[in-house]
Amino acid sequence: MTTKIVVFTGAGVSAESGLKTFRDMGGLWRQYDIEDVASPAGWRRDPEAVLAFYNERRRAVLAAEPNAAHRAIASLEERFDVTVITQNVDDLHERAGSSRVIHVHGEILKARSTADASLVYPWRQPDIALGDCCEKGSQLRPDIVWFGESVRFMDECHALVGEANRFLVVGTSLTVFPAAGLVDSAPRHADKLLVSPEPQAVPDGFRFVRGTAASVLPRLADDWLAGREAAGGKTP
Ligand code: APR
Numbered sequence: 001m002t003t004k005i006v007v008f009t010g011a012g013v014s015a016e017s018g019l020k021t022f023r024d025m026g027g028l029w030r031q032y033d034i035e036d037v038a039s040p041a042g043w044r045r046d047p048e049a050v051l052a053f054y055n056e057r058r059r060a061v062l063a064a065e066p067n068a069a070h071r072a073i074a075s076l077e078e079r080f081d082v083t084v085i086t087q088n089v090d091d092l093h094e095r096a097g098s099s100r101v102i103h104v105h106g107e108i109l110k111a112r113s114t115a116d117a118s119l120v121y122p123w124r125q126p127d128i129a130l131g132d133c134c135e136k137g138s139q140l141r142p143d144i145v146w147f148g149e150s151v152r153f154m155d156e157c158h159a160l161v162g163e164a165n166r167f168l169v170v171g172t173s174l175t176v177f178p179a180a181g182l183v184d185s186a187p188r189h190a191d192k193l194l195v196s197p198e199p200q201a202v203p204d205g206f207r208f209v210r211g212t213a214a215s216v217l218p219r220l221a222d223d224w225l226a227g228r229e230a231a232g233g234k235t236p
Pocket of ligand 1: 011088
């Protein structure tokens with residue numbers, strides 16, 4: 001029986017690739033008002049400001065490279081059944097080699113019709129501009145879940161977490177729901193780890209491993225791939 005690992009990531013896993021987090025010092029929500037750039041109301045009020053916000057982030061993603069944490073997570077597939085559930089909209093997990101990545105908050109390298117949400121286009125050019133339209137002639141928007149919009153794949157993700165033998169949570173403040181609620185679906189018997197460089201509220205039953213993703217995950221992956229227990233953990 002192959003050990004099932006679910007890895008749940010947030011902006012912190014891409015921080016060492018040079019991409020900004022949201023709530024740290026220098027984070028995006030200290031520079032921008034969520035309402036202005038990441039909400040349907042903001043889009044209605046000033047679509048150009050919203051497009052500019054995501055164009056800047058898309059350019060950063062296109063210029064970024066996966067870091068050692070993304071690569072370590074991808075390497076776990078050598079021995080384990082791995083699913084990555086990410087709140088991140090970048091493609092760094094995929095570029096590092098992870099083959100099963102679920103984006104619950106959307107993807108910045110895709111554009112979506114404002115008239116028909118089923119019309120989604122790969123979008124690897126730097127900008128979406130006013131006037132870039134779908135085949136039906138409607139303005140394109142980033143294929144990102146804004147605050148107040150439905151988060152994706154949550155039933156599937158809760159089921160996956162509920163079947164995990166190991167649940168690794170990396171680089172997320174666990175402050176945005178419903179995504180953060182995934183931690184409640186982790187089985188009691190599963191090995192549950194939370195990795196972050198800063199102390200944060202640790203969900204019941206989780207072990208806290210203090211450190212950055214790019215420093216902790218390569219060691220953790222080496223331990224797991226070698227069949228060693230993770231630092232101080234139990235390995236089913
Ligand atoms: N390695 C690991 N964790 C890190 C690192 C690092 N190098 N640097 C920062 N962190 C941690 C921070 O300590 C924090 O706990 O990553 C977390 C980042 O938290 P947030 O900035 O809140 O990002 P995230 O949890 O992904 O936000 C969730 O909020 O605004 C929405 O849609 C947006 O998906 C995002 C969601």
